[in-house]
Structures are given as C-alpha cells and as structure tokens.
Amino acid sequence: MPEMPVPSARLMEIPAALVPHIVLPRLELLSEARTRGAECVWGGERLTIETAIDLRVHTNNGFNWYPRACRRCTKAAVRTARDTHPDQCTECTGPTKLCETRRALHNLLMELRR
Ligand SMILES: [Zn+2]
Numbered sequence: 001m002p003e004m005p006v007p008s009a010r011l012m013e014i015p016a017a018l019v020p021h022i023v024l025p026r027l028e029l030l031s032e033a034r035t036r037g038a039e040c041v042w043g044g045e046r047l048t049i050e051t052a053i054d055l056r057v058h059t060n061n062g063f064n065w066y067p068r069a070c071r072r073c074t075k076a077a078v079r080t081a082r083d084t085h086p087d088q089c090t091e092c093t094g095p096t097k098l099c100e101t102r103r104a105l106h107n108l109l110m111e112l113r114r
C-alpha cells in the first residue's frame, strides 16, 4: 500500500504576545488582498496555506483585518523587531541583560530560519 503523504504543513502563527512588536505597513496603504491575508502584507507575494505565516487579527477603528506574510518578509520584520527592541525597552539593559520579549523574538527568528 502506498504511504499516505503526511500533512506536515500547517499555518504558522506568530505568538500573540510578539505580534505588537512587529511593525506592519499602515492599513490605509494596503490592498484588499493584503488586508485579508491572500497576499504577503509586506511584499505582496501570493500566499498559500503552506507558505503563509499568520500575523493574527488586527483591529483599526473597528475594522478587523488579517495580515499574513511570506517567510522571507516575516524573517526580515522579526529581525528588525529583535534588533530595535532593546533601545525601546527599560528591562533590556545590556547584551547579557535581555528581557523575555527580546529572547522570544530571537527564538522566533531562529524558528523562522529552519
Ligand atoms: Zn513577503
């Protein structure tokens, strides 16, 4: 009997606690396809269930939108979030004193590189 393909691909979700640290494009600049997650919110790449990374629901003035992104753009955005975070954080006081959020952003970036 032929082996059944294992459904290994599942939609990767950015942890809710980290989403606010990741800077998204401004809603008013986005096409409808980008606000509903059909295309990468940053680069406009067409997304599939296998390639999309879910950035969760966002609400602006009562309007819900559902940004998703490709892995390459997500990596870049998470790297920026990780690298700029300590400058804006009172808990991160040096390379050896980094807060949980900074550590979580780093771990997320490592996960995206796999
Ligand atoms: Zn992209």
Ligand SMILES: [Zn+2]
Binding pocket: 085, 086, 089, 090, 091, 092, 098, 099, 100, 101, 102
């Ligand atoms: Zn911090």
